Amino acid sequence: MNIMIVDDEYSIRTHLVAMLRGMVGLRVMEAVNGEDALQQMERSLPNIVLTDIRMPVMDGMELIRQCRMRYPDVWFIVLSNFAEFELAQKALEYGARKYLLKATITKDSVVEEINRAILLLDKSMEKEAKFEPNEILMVQNSLFYERLNGHIHNTELLRRAERLSVSVYMEAFHTPSKFAIMEIERFVDWTGNKYRGRADLAVYALINVVREIIKRWNKGNELFHLGDNRFVVLDLGESDDDRHALKIEDISAITKQYLGLEASFLINCDFSDMDDFFQKVLESRQQLVHFFYEKNACIVNTKHVPAPVADLDLYSFFQSVEGIGNERLQVAALPGLIEAYFELLRHLCRPSVSVKGDLKTLIQFIEKSGFAVPASLKSDIDQLLAFRLTDFKLVFTEWLGELDWNSRHRKEISKALTFIHDRYATKVSLEDVCAHVNLSRSHLSKLFKEQHGISVMEYMESYRLKQARLLLRTTKHPISEIIDRVGVTDVFYFSKLYKKHFGINPSKDR
Template identity: 25%
Template sequence: MHRVIIVEDEFIVRYGIRSMIDWEKIGLDLIGEAANGREALDIIEAGMPDILITDIKMPVMDGIELIAEVRRISPDIKIIILSNLEDFQYAKEAIKHGVSEYLIKSDMMPRDFEQALLKIKESLDAVRNSTSDQTLSFRSEPAHKESFLLGLLERGSGKINDEEQILGKFGLSHFHPAYLLHISLNTSELGYAERQSLIRNNLEQEGLPHSRIYEVFPDRQGEINVLFSVSESEGDAGSAEIEVLRHQADQLIHRVFEQSGLCATIGISGRIREWSEVKNAYDQAVNAVKQKLFLGSGRVIVHGSDALRISAPPMGAISISSLQVQSMVYAFQSKELTEYIEHLFEQLAARRDAELVQIISLELLMILMTLWPDVSKDAQQVLELKKRYFEELSRLETLEQSRMWFIQAFDALVQHMIEIYKGDRSSIIKATQYIQQYYHQEISLQSISSLVHLSKNYFANLFKKEVGESFLEYLTRIRIEKAKTLLTGELKAGEVGGLVGIQDPKYFSKVFKKITGLSPSEYRILVREIHK
């Protein structure tokens, strides 16, 4: 069974995570819990887990530090981040270290959590025989050979001289010059075993010529990798080999599509001359595949090709103004919002950074998921919408698809707000009437929005749109207007402030002067002189 550790500083949350899953039933072994990253590392020292479930914000050592340290210790551990919406800025740092799943605590249901765990377990099961198994058995069965090759992808072969006996047992003593092909399928419906079977069957039939295939083996994500041997010569002969390989890979893509309707993208590494170069070649091929974001899927992408070369990327960071996006949504500025998103994706296209695209996409998604609860009273509908968002985004392969998806998603939100706008305008009228009657009482944004059954953020934006000034500006203006009437009598300024809901005399005088240009005393004198 695969081993799991939970890291969360709040006991009640740890208890909830532990209790919502029947760990043994789904084939996982919960080996420990920790309240912070430091405690988690102590547990990891006692026994390396396969899956790490961690919060982001924790005392002593937070989730970001923990993930960075775990990645230094082992690149193999699968990581699930648990976070709150407001912690997303921290989560962005963790994403850079590579995580398997990102789950939001407030939206996490037992079934969703279990599905995320099962997805990771399936990935681990696909390559269950770890490289350490090879020290116990030198049999040349395909599973053991694949496991050994997987180890080369992940840890490299710095100690390859110590592994000559294993290479010999697997018939790999002499390395033929080769290229590594990384084959990625655009599907989340097929399991790892089904995806591998589909690719292997096509390779064995009329995909790449079998006589030139050196080895075929999956990585931990279940994607197939192929070592394709070439001639010993380099130079022009090597360039010709790449063109032949590109042609054969393109044929494989077409065959997979004709047979299954699935779109495959194939990344090809640089030339490999010895086993010690396999890990670097794998990184090259994987990074080439990631460029499908910018070049399009269903194609062959060769490391170092002209298609991957870009001019000097623009300087400066790409950032999203959440407040600006929210303001445009609340103002129903669909055109301006579309232009904002298009400009954002133009910058991403110029950068050609797949990791940055993931981070920006998640940040836009967080904004959507924050705004929808503000404008919908159906909590279940919002929850289902959030799930659908994650599912749809996971299926997008190119930057253009992502751009169109976000434009449509934000436009759908704006259209929904326009539809409910007329009905909610009466709520603003009700709020202004309440303020005019009860201005002398304590009235907060939270209390007044609850009174009219609207979310705080939505109410604040709708109020300003309808009234022309913010809730606080309106409340303060009403109070000062009432105070001006009271100052015509004999009450002291401090007493007048208390009667209109501003209890602090100094603050009352400050606000009064800011709005009228006069202090309460000066205003009283002026009024009396006028009426003499």
């Protein structure tokens, strides 16, 4: 049991130390004021503190107040003079358990009070340590939340973990490792349908399934509930990015198989120790915006995500990327225009709260190109509570349907465009597109050219180049990587096509 004596007078400290000498199992620490005491607590937390009230730098009242938030289990005994009786009473309101008058203090009274404190602390520890498995998970996550939000420090976290037999904090975080953030899709719906809205039961069901998986990798692995539908998956001792990604894919598959849930993951979050772990978890929250811009059940590698772009004249930027002016567009160009704009938003990955404003810019662009956007579409955008960017995109897709675009341009052409937009980054041939829409090569080529004025492969080439221009202007990826991402294999051929299409070399355009 650790005890700390806090007093600015050396003679009083040594006198109290002498009184406590001989008590078995007691380790005595000394501090000259409240600030000194707090600094020592960062390294070694006492169970009991005897503190004076009036001290320079930081007095006993402020010490108790700060410890009430940071170390609430520390047992405080206040030392006071007769003239400080009201302050001593106030200290009891702050959380002190007892006050002793300096004028009448004796060795017997100090030892009696210390023994009483030890007895009550031991009983409290014994009572709190008896938890069922699910209660252990609750306590484990409570400690995680307290430390993550800065309510306690490592010393107090480890002390409570030891007292409550929560092993993960005592055994983990000693070697470089990884973690992933797991976000469950439609978690509220699942909780309501299967657990009648009991979020606690839903969380425990998920935690128990995932823990069974991750403990196969390392018995010290744990799953922490970050809040709402998000969880932190520990992958202790892992240093290989690809192996970590395969493990996460395993979690995704089993979670879907046994719970009927789909999840998105932010993976390859590295950390070296406990402080680094909690700091990286806090930082990772800023990167979760990328989920909004991806498809459901996506896996995002934290090492490959660019920083969000906030300040940008989106109208001018989109106009320059597309390489078009304010001239009136043909109705056949609308789907490609809308697709390109949503792809731009995905690459920019601005804060999701800005999306509705960004979509008003798209509407402005469409209207200046000669099309009337109905008030109902604008209202739908304003009122939509979107889970993904694709939820907004669906509103525009439905509007295109109302324009009767599909019937006038054949369902097969619509399917061909969707296929190209989804697969442009891979090796796609005209035969692949024909097979997808179930038309012969000659028939598809004729229909496509009638509607777009160019061939299928010319359209695909143009779309690839636009995506390359987008990457050039929104990322720092080398050109060799960009051409690979858009499905072009030769850098010299790419440069030639790019200059022909946009009238400028890729490197100068960047």
